[in-house]
Amino acid sequence: xxxxxxxxxxxxxxxxxxxxxxxxxxxxxxxxxxxxxxxxxxxxxxxxxxxxxxxxxxxxxxxxxxxxxxxxxxxxxxxxxxxxxxxxxxxxxxxxxxxxxxxxxxxxxxxxxxxxxxxxxxxxxxxxxxxxxxxxxxxxxxxxxxxxxxxxxxxxxxxxxxxxxxxxxxxxxxxxxxxxx
Numbered sequence: 001x002x003x004x005x006x007x008x009x010x011x012x013x014x015x016x017x018x019x020x021x022x023x024x025x026x027x028x029x030x031x032x033x034x035x036x037x038x039x040x041x042x043x044x045x046x047x048x049x050x051x052x053x054x055x056x057x058x059x060x061x062x063x064x065x066x067x068x069x070x071x072x073x074x075x076x077x078x079x080x081x082x083x084x085x086x087x088x089x090x091x092x093x094x095x096x097x098x099x100x101x102x103x104x105x106x107x108x109x110x111x112x113x114x115x116x117x118x119x120x121x122x123x124x125x126x127x128x129x130x131x132x133x134x135x136x137x138x139x140x141x142x143x144x145x146x147x148x149x150x151x152x153x154x155x156x157x158x159x160x161x162x163x164x165x166x167x168x169x170x171x172x173x174x175x176x177x178x179x180x181x
Contacts (some may be wrong), residue, residue: 009065012111016174020135026119041074048180050114051114051177051180052180053114054111054113054115055113055114055173055176055177055181057108058108058115058123058173059170059173060165061104061105061108061123061168062123062170062173063127064128065100065101065104065105065127065130065166066130066158066164066166067130067133067134067151067155067158068155070097070100070154071085071097071151071154073100074093074096074097085147085148085151086137086146086147086148087124087147088144088147089147090141090145090147090149090150091139092136092147093138093147093150093151094134094135094138094150097134097154098131098134098135099129101127101168102131105124105127111163114136115173115176116176118172119169119172119176121175122165122168122169122172123169123172123173124128125168125169126164126166126169127166127167127172129164129165130165130166133154133157133158134154134181137153137157138150140153141153
């Protein structure tokens with residue numbers, strides 16, 4: 001058998017072997033991509049509802065930490081313990097409002113893993129701005145002011161501030177949640 005005869009059988013065999021390898025490689029690659037896509041789709045079915053619940057919880061936190069909701073919640077807690085809002089000093093009311101803001105956010109800290117860093121920063125900004133606002137309003141009142149005066153000033157000043165950090169954070173949260181749907 002001559003060299004050329006061996007080559008006549010070897011070259012076609014190599015071409016067939018290479019063709020089979022290419023086809024098998026593409027087949028395995030497509031199967032792997034299909035498996036990953038199905039796995040991602042299955043995990044989305046589980047993650048999407050969890051993320052939506054996180055968005056709902058964070059929206060609730062933003063709603064609960066606005067002045068009107070904070071004051072109403074404090075009033076209800078005081079009434080349940082036999083006290084009233086009018087019996088508080090401004091300093092104690094300020095402390096209770098700040099405590100409520102801190103607790104609301106601390107209770108929902110784990111929700112940050114479900115939102116983007118940008119949205120989470122806006123939510124934290126809303127918390128920090130509210131704490132600063134509560135403190136600043138307490139300092140602006142005359143010494144003879146009552147807790148009821150403080151409550152009125154908080155609600156009025158907050159509403160007149162234009163777009164609030166809470167509204168900005170809520171819009172970011174809504175936009176992100178809409179992206180899931």
